Amino acid sequence: EVDTFMFEGHDTTTSGISFTIYELARNPDVQERVYEEIVSILGKDHKTAELTYQNLQEFKYLDLVVKEGLRMYPPVGIIGRALVEDLELNGTTVPAGQNVLVPIYVIHRNPEIYPNPNQFDPSRFAEDAESKRGPFDYLPFSAGPRNCIGQ
Template sequence: EVDTFMFEGHDTTTSCISFAAYYLSRDATVQQRVYDEILAIVGPDAKTQELTYGTLQELKYLEMVIKETLRMNPSVPIIGRRSAGDMLIDGVTIPKGMDFGILIYALHNDPELYPEPARFDPERFSEEASEKRQPYSYIPFTAGPRNCIGQ
C-alpha cells in the first residue's frame, strides 16, 4: 500500500505532462492561449511568484488542455471490473460475477461522443461542452469508489 501511495502518481503525471508538451508544440494557437492565460492570472513574475492552489484553479484553459491530453492519452487505457449484479446492456444480459473490460481509450475516441477524436481540441472541455456530455464518457482515471489514486 505504501508503494502505491508514494509512487503510483508519478508515472501518470509525467506521461500527461509529456503528451501535453507534445500537443502544445504542435498547435501554436493553443500554446499562445495557455501562455496568455498564465500571464493574465499569475503575472509576468510567474517564474518567481509562489503559486497557490487558488491560483491554479483559475487556470481554466490550461485545465481544458490537460483534460484533452488525458482524453487522447489516458494513463490507464483499459480497466477490468466484475459485475455486482445482473445487468442488461443493449439487450445483452451480463450476469452477476462476470469479468469485463472497459476500454477507456476506445470510449475517449468514440466519434459519437467526441467528433474528430484524433484532433486535439481543448474546447471539448469548456464548461458549455462539458455540461452536454454524458457523465461517464470521460473517465481518464476511471470513476467511482475504485478510481485511480494516482490522479
C-alpha cells in the first residue's frame, strides 16, 4: 500500500497537472481567465500571497479547467475489474468472475456525452452542464469502493 501512495499516486498527479498546463498553453484565452481569477482572489501580490483552504475553495474556474484536463487526459486511461455478479449488456450476459475493462479515455472522448470531445472546453463542467451527465460519464479517479484514494 505504501507503494501505491508513494509511486503510483505521484505519476498520476504529475500526468494530470502536466496535461492541464499543456492545454493552458494551447488555449491562451483560458489561461488569461485563470490568471484573472487568481488576481481577483489573491490580489496584486498573488505571487507571494498565502494560499489557504478557504481561498482555494474560491477558485471556481480553475476547478473547471482541471476537470476538463482530467477528462481529456485521464491519468489512468483504462481500468480492469472482475464482475461480482452477472451483467446484462446489449442482450449478452457477461458472467460473474469475468474480468472486464473500462475504457475511461474512450468514455471521456464520447461525442454523445461530450460534444466536440477533442476541444478543450472547461465550461463542460459548469453546474448546469455537469448535471446533465450520468454518474459514470466522468471517471478520472475511477468509481466505487476501489476508486482513487488520492482524488
